[in-house]
Amino acid sequence: MLSQFIWVRHQPFNRFFWHSGPQSPKQCQVNSFLIGWVAAISSGLIWPGLLPALDRIVLIVAALVLVRRQPLWAGVLMGVCWFSWQASGLIDPKQPLQSGQYQVVATLQSLPTRAALYQRTLWQVEQIDGTPLQIHHSNRISLTHQGESPWRLGQRYLLDVTLRPPSGTLNQFSWNSRRHYLSRRIVATGRIQGFEQLEGSVHWRQRLAERLQLATGSLPRGDLIRALAMADRTGLSDQRWRQLRQSGLTHLVAISGLHLTLVAALVVSGLTWAGRRMLPSPSGRGRGVIMMLAATVVIGYALLAGLGLATQRALIMTLAGMALLVSGRHARPWEILLRAMALLLLFDPLAVLAPGYWLSCAAVASILLLLWLKPPAIRSQVATLVWIQCGLTLMLAVVQLGWFGSVTLHALWANLLMVPWVSVVALPLTLMAALWLWLGGPGGNEALWLADAALWPLDRIATLAASLPGAELGWSLSPVAAALALLALLLVWRRPLPRSGAWAGLLLLPLLLSALPTREDPWQVHVLDVRQGLSVVVERRHRALVFDTGAAYPSGFSYADRVLQPFLRGRSIVAVDHLVLSHGDNDHAGGRRVIQDYWPDAEVIEGAGCLSAPSQWQGLSLSWYRQSMSGNNGSCVLVIGDGHHRVMLPGDIELEAERRMTVAPVDLLVSPHHGSRSSSSPKWLAQVRPRWVVHSSGWRNRWAFPHPEVVTRYHNLGAQQWVTGDHGQVSAYFDADGVTLMSFREQLAPYWYNHRPW
Structure with a gap:
């Protein structure tokens, strides 16, 4: 088994990757299978094509034969088949939502943008030309409409639409719209030519969003409050997004695993503190109840954020981690990450087409790696935080380079200042203020004003970083070469493998070759x-x-x-x-x-x-x-x-x-x-x-x-x-x-x- 091989061949890896002793055969098999599963599905980002149905059947049979003797390869084969099947369903030319003009019955799934000249909305289709969609057909479409409209979240409409397959411009270093649509399981885009309301019931999120919009519309940072409280980013201007991107702080206003984990940590910490004082228990019998309550709050926050696909991914990862922690099973941190990734890709294999998957997984893996690599001289919590943030910024820069073609020099200091502030102060105040407003408590507007003031540092740091040189730096070097160079530095530093220096030199070759001068002047x-x-x-x-x-x-x-x-x-x-x-x-x-x-x-x-x-x-x-x-x-x-x-x-x-x-x-x-x-x-x-x-x-x-x-x-x-x-x-x-x-x-x-x- 792969895990047994690493245990026997080289001990230094065991302290981080494996238990203090050899694992059981069953554990080795499970880990090997999941490694193959995650690796295969993640590689779907760079596949040149998808497997046809007959080939998938053959590979599934082969995987079942290999599952006991070669679980790693069984996981690879099953992952390839699972991803191919899910992706093929989205681009199947026989699916009903194809190019043409249709009359569809659909429900609005996204908060509309008010006072917009041109707005894009997400719809879930129930019927097309009077025929109900089958359950196995994808039903999400993205539609545009010029001017304002009376639409509200959750309402059903009869729409006259012109559809076409998802598409976009194809250029280096710019946003790939088709990949983005497929990652959200959107099978068609188009224009709304006419509409008739069928059902006027409004989703509860729409009412909360309208109350929050009314209360925060005049606040300088009301758009940030709405983004943090319920993932309503429709009010964020292009300038605001540019400032957040150039400061490396976009992840703080886009609800992700970071926010759900913070909410869970706040709830667990608060309930644990209260429990120790009110109902002390030496055996810690209330731990399971506390984790269940924290999970309930996390689910509620995800529902408040709209439970879009990106939020669903973050929720699955967070709940999977919490479940493994509360189960009492002895597992290394990397095993918790592996199981959470495997579960996420089971529910949503197309997540690998979105940058959020790679950034989230890379962030967690980087934190675990940095804790393992932490020098003995770093002992205080502040020094550990600085160490993690420095390493995290460097490692995530490689991922950002690959996805967005640019990096910012200000992500390090901006995140060192803002991650603790948003985590401990701004996010809790924003959520409590919004909740207090929705509950109708006295002083709701004052609470929102306090949350707005708590977001002032985030606004100022983003504005400052965006105005400084180095806010957006392009790099023509391949992100693969950059990632290999980081891995080479790790091998030289910790020497976890035999002949680490030789392996490091080999990994540095792409970087060195790209730096060599050429005689030509192309x-x-x-x-x-x-x-x-x-x-x-x-x-x-x-x-x-x-x-x-x-x-x-x-x-x-x-x-x-x-x-x-x-x-x-x-x-x-x-x-x-x-x-x-x-x-x-x-x-x-x-x-x-x-x-x-x-x-x-x-x-x-x-x-x-x-x-x-x-x-x-x-x-x-x-x-x-x-x-x-x-x-x-x-x-x-x-x-x-x-x-x-x-x-x-x-x-x-x-x-x-x-x-x-x-x-x-x-x-x-x-x-x-x-x-x-x-x-x-x-x-x-x-x-x-x-x-x-x-x-x-x-x-x-x-x-x-x-x-x-x-x-x-x-x-x-x-x-x-x-x-x-x-x-x-x-x-x-x-x-x-x-x-x-x-x-x-x-x-x-x-x-x-x-x-x-x-």
Whole structure:
């Protein structure tokens, strides 16, 4: 058995990972099976595909055969089958909630956002076109509606909807909406065209939320009170979220295992203190009752928070840990974590698609590891807290880097100050004030004012950290290389294995190889997926030239903020030297203000100014073209060359501008006007003769770009074509060996959930 092997082969690991003596065969089998189960399901995040039904049946039979002799591999096989079955049900093309227009009966599952121009709500579908959904079909859909609505949580409506599979932009370092939807078991998104109320009963959370909103609406930090009290984050502005993210404090306002554990600890501590004074018992007979009461309070808090999937995961982890502690079974802390993870993945295997799962598990594992690694010189509780927070910040930075493409330098000191404060002061005051208000006690408004004052330090620390340098740092290094480097440091420090130094050197190889200087001076062109728009980043020596920014909308959403800027940060860009706006259409220049705010020193090149723009940049030649015309035909055209290869970015030029242009052949072309039939004329293509073409067109866009006739023209030239709406971000890498093109969906992140739902 795996556990027996480690016990026999190397004793230092036993002090942390195993008991003081050898485990029983049954314990070894259970642990091995659960390790395989958790590892297999967790790896579903990076699977290229899912197993078909017949293969799953074969693997289940094999797992049953191996369960006694090889429990580790039995756990792996069972985990693979369980995850494949659950994930396949969400993307099954035969499920009833497919693309099209439907009339559905659904219940509102999320608190609506009031006074919003554009709001997204979560619904649970009961019937579709008069036919009830079967129990095995997923029934969660996310719908949008423009303007305010009378909806209230828990009400049933007859909705006229237009649905489509969950989708989103596919780019490095930016949010993957499709993965996010699947992690929440949302099988379709769409728009509400009309609605009729069927049942007016309102969920109790809606009434509590309205009372709390009315009482806290005028408080400076009322949004934080509502977020902590009942997970109502609809009032948190983009600026507030940005400040919390740049200070590393978002986990304090998003109800998670931390909050549930704190509530449980507060209840247990309070009841234990009271019990010792009122009903002292040397045998501790009341421990089970205290834990049951604490579990009841934790469940109540989770219900108050809406019991969304993220809260459900945190609740399962917390209750599993409490159950193992109160059961009296002798288990190492790592075993409690393992069983809690295994139970969570049994109920919700798709949790591995959400960052919360990885951050929570990494946090608990890191705390256990840091307690094991604590130097003997650290004895006081304050020193231990500082030690844990320092190590936790470093280890979680690797996870955050992998998920969000950036880290903040201020997470350490901000959390050292705020975690104890929120845990001991702000959270208890907020919960008690909200509860007192809902119970109708006297002085409810005053209690909320006190809770608001308790959240002032959190507000100020977040604001301060966000204003300091280093609030958002990108790192182009692979998070896997960073994680291996941390593991190598552990091996060198504690030497838990034979030849730890040799293993550490091997683990450091990816980091060392990435740091080696190269003789080449490569450059890259990245065509980002910004739906029906254009944004291109030309990169060399960690500097960038940005050609167009994508669209921005009255709701405040901007592709420059959600896609372009995260990409620049993740690529470790130190300066944007030029911001080129081909023309003034929103889908090309909508994010101008965002980029200028982030990069105030960037030179803006637009309109007639492109004719007097620089002819050299970072050793690359820049050739500019522009016709004295209005609209799309007046777009700036940029040709970039390195003496061996040429790239053309033509904006939205159409037939008339193409007729007036004389240009040499290019290697890579971003098709003009997103592949419209009004561009890419045969005569112009005879001049350009591209080898590779990228169409910057949104998935299933209403104009059906790129037009089939245009695709045929390029095909007849022998050009290889990509569509950002289908392939996601397309990147071209130019170096002495030639040109390499990679798309996000096929090479950069070829995972099962990134496949377009056709």
